[in-house]
Amino acid sequence: MTVSRRQFLKSAVAGSTVVATACIATDADARGNMEMPEGALGLLFDSTLCVGCKACVTACKTANGKPLATPPELPYLDKTRTLSPDALNVIKIFKDGKATAKDRAEDGFAFMKHSCMHCVDPACVSACPVNAMKKQPDTGVVTYDKDACIGCRYCVFACPYDIPRFDYGSAAPEIHKCQLCDHLWKDGGFSACADVCPTGATLFGPVIKLKAEVARRKALKAGEATKFPRRHVEGQEFTKEQPMGEYIDHVYGEKEQGGAQMLMMSGVPFDKLGMPDLPEQSYASVSETIQHSLYQWLLGPAVALGGLMAVTYRTVRSEDENDED
Amino acid sequence: MSEHAPLGGKLVTPVTIFLAALAAIAGVFLLIRFVFGIGAVANINDGYTWGIWVVYDVVIGTGLACGGYAMAILVYILNKGQYHPLVRPALLASVFGYSLGGFAVIVDLGRWWNFWHILSPGYSHLDSVMVEVAICIALYIAVLWIELSPAFLERLGLKDAKRKLGRVLFVFIALGILLPSMHQSSLGSLLIIIGNQLDARWQTVLLPLLFLLSAISLGFSVVIFEATAASEGFRRPRETHILSGLSVALIAVLGLYLGIRFVDLAMRGELGSVFAADFLSVMFWIEISLFVLPIVLLLPSARRVNPRMLFISAVSMMLASALYRVDAFLVAYNPGDEFSYFPAIPEMFITVGMIAFEVLAYILLVRRFPILQGTHGQPRAAMSRPLPAE
Numbered sequence: 001m002t003v004s005r006r007q008f009l010k011s012a013v014a015g016s017t018v019v020a021t022a023c024i025a026t027d028a029d030a031r032g033n034m035e036m037p038e039g040a041l042g043l044l045f046d047s048t049l050c051v052g053c054k055a056c057v058t059a060c061k062t063a064n065g066k067p068l069a070t071p072p073e074l075p076y077l078d079k080t081r082t083l084s085p086d087a088l089n090v091i092k093i094f095k096d097g098k099a100t101a102k103d104r105a106e107d108g109f110a111f112m113k114h115s116c117m118h119c120v121d122p123a124c125v126s127a128c129p130v131n132a133m134k135k136q137p138d139t140g141v142v143t144y145d146k147d148a149c150i151g152c153r154y155c156v157f158a159c160p161y162d163i164p165r166f167d168y169g170s171a172a173p174e175i176h177k178c179q180l181c182d183h184l185w186k187d188g189g190f191s192a193c194a195d196v197c198p199t200g201a202t203l204f205g206p207v208i209k210l211k212a213e214v215a216r217r218k219a220l221k222a223g224e225a226t227k228f229p230r231r232h233v234e235g236q237e238f239t240k241e242q243p244m245g246e247y248i249d250h251v252y253g254e255k256e257q258g259g260a261q262m263l264m265m266s267g268v269p270f271d272k273l274g275m276p277d278l279p280e281q282s283y284a285s286v287s288e289t290i291q292h293s294l295y296q297w298l299l300g301p302a303v304a305l306g307g308l309m310a311v312t313y314r315t316v317r318s319e320d321e322n323d324e325d
Numbered sequence: 326m327s328e329h330a331p332l333g334g335k336l337v338t339p340v341t342i343f344l345a346a347l348a349a350i351a352g353v354f355l356l357i358r359f360v361f362g363i364g365a366v367a368n369i370n371d372g373y374t375w376g377i378w379v380v381y382d383v384v385i386g387t388g389l390a391c392g393g394y395a396m397a398i399l400v401y402i403l404n405k406g407q408y409h410p411l412v413r414p415a416l417l418a419s420v421f422g423y424s425l426g427g428f429a430v431i432v433d434l435g436r437w438w439n440f441w442h443i444l445s446p447g448y449s450h451l452d453s454v455m456v457e458v459a460i461c462i463a464l465y466i467a468v469l470w471i472e473l474s475p476a477f478l479e480r481l482g483l484k485d486a487k488r489k490l491g492r493v494l495f496v497f498i499a500l501g502i503l504l505p506s507m508h509q510s511s512l513g514s515l516l517i518i519i520g521n522q523l524d525a526r527w528q529t530v531l532l533p534l535l536f537l538l539s540a541i542s543l544g545f546s547v548v549i550f551e552a553t554a555a556s557e558g559f560r561r562p563r564e565t566h567i568l569s570g571l572s573v574a575l576i577a578v579l580g581l582y583l584g585i586r587f588v589d590l591a592m593r594g595e596l597g598s599v600f601a602a603d604f605l606s607v608m609f610w611i612e613i614s615l616f617v618l619p620i621v622l623l624l625p626s627a628r629r630v631n632p633r634m635l636f637i638s639a640v641s642m643m644l645a646s647a648l649y650r651v652d653a654f655l656v657a658y659n660p661g662d663e664f665s666y667f668p669a670i671p672e673m674f675i676t677v678g679m680i681a682f683e684v685l686a687y688i689l690l691v692r693r694f695p696i697l698q699g700t701h702g703q704p705r706a707a708m709s710r711p712l713p714a715e
Contacts, residue, residue, distance in 0.1 A: 129443045283518045
């Protein structure tokens, strides 16, 4: 196969097109993690305070118009174990061996809340092709709009916490996830799970205040007597004085994926409680950096198209000349 | 251009009747899906929310439909005019592969009536990888029909229209190379955001590049597969002498893919994990073996003119790229222990029915429209057209 000068030139044009595209790509700014809005609202879940009463599961369902799954003989106990279109918040139990002591990894047990983390840099929002999943700029709450949604379920696929749920059994399905009970705010209400929690295990409020409460708890020693705020971090309700639990040195949601507006404290390592081990750099930022590098202002594709057109024009023309011969 | 000719022959045969029956069964299940919801026919769930409709029909289906793309690169960019006879049949397969991929998306979308949102500036979220995929695939389907339209204009005797189209066709050919490069790589990019839910042996920022190369190798393998199958099925002269030349391109693409795959694993410090004694390592090595086999088979140039060797290589390459995509989207994806997925029977029938429809339409069109290389006249001269003069 001999390579003519003209062929070589054409290949060179095509080759340099690719190189030029790649150069533009590396010039584009890498996108770092998003920042938390100043007025961010969220939840603090403290596994050492949770007694597994599941009042939050029932309250969440009532507040969001979902049917309860309570057996007639135990009307206070909702047996829902996994998230579904009818359950936006569940309490899971961790058990090890004989399960004799609470908040202990070996031969112990602990309770864990599973609901939307309201990520600072959410994968579902980055993934959503139609802005149906949105991070509200003021409160940082991750909301869902069914009227925009096309039902592609990329959010379900992308979420590292396995939160969004879809109605597979409906001809007009929707995505279901915790929206921090934002529909209750206008009447002065707040997240039903925190509102109902008798022990202060789930606490609602501005994330800044929740972080201060986390710092206060970390500064206390295990066994030291203290009162825990209940329901709303800015409210004036407290538990009775009680001894502090023992925490592991990891506040989940502080760093994971660039942070979350739900923070979690526990006496048992979070991987045992079913939480994924996630890097600080958000997957959304990695994905968007690649997309922006390749497609910012469509500069790369435009240059590539120009180069391709130059080459195809010459090939087609030389073919036509050949046909006429 | 009289080099293409309708194949002629009967349209109603046992084969076409069988294909039509499969398509009809799928039609019934589709009706059930649209009336009662996706769950009535499919096993997808909140762990494995993308099943075979996405992974086979779209991710692999559009990959298999990359024949037109791969041939366009070869003929119009690398200027290998001698492959021209393969372009039209490849384009036809591409047009069906993509159109049905597009249809499969509608079937899979829960709120399909909102589909237009993804292309509408009022809704579209440009940071989403899926928007890039959707816009590019939609545009490419249009471009494919335009690229193929000379065949229809020729048949309808619209010479003037064909000549006018011919003048601007280079724009569409260029788009026909650009758009698949964009969305085939983006199919890989779709997976970056799932992070460590995808096993480290597959998760890499080079996913777009690896998906692009797998699309090109799917494209070439499909061209060889289809040309061989068409020669046998329609009892036409073999195109081995054309196809054998493709194997050089094929070896280059496969070699590049394998090189990048292993260098990437090494750079990420994951080289050791491919030797782990687990199921995913086995899948990994099956994938790699299928990629290596065609190289081994076709490296000695004497074997490249052997139609059986070419066919085996094409099948191996097709399976390799398809398995790579299935592994990346389903097998190596771990949404947690509580979930499992295997497609339901009706779910599979919908996919099979759509493929049957695709094959049926291909047969009907090549029998009635000038798609395949004509066998009367001077076929050999037309097949081995000289390269453009200096």
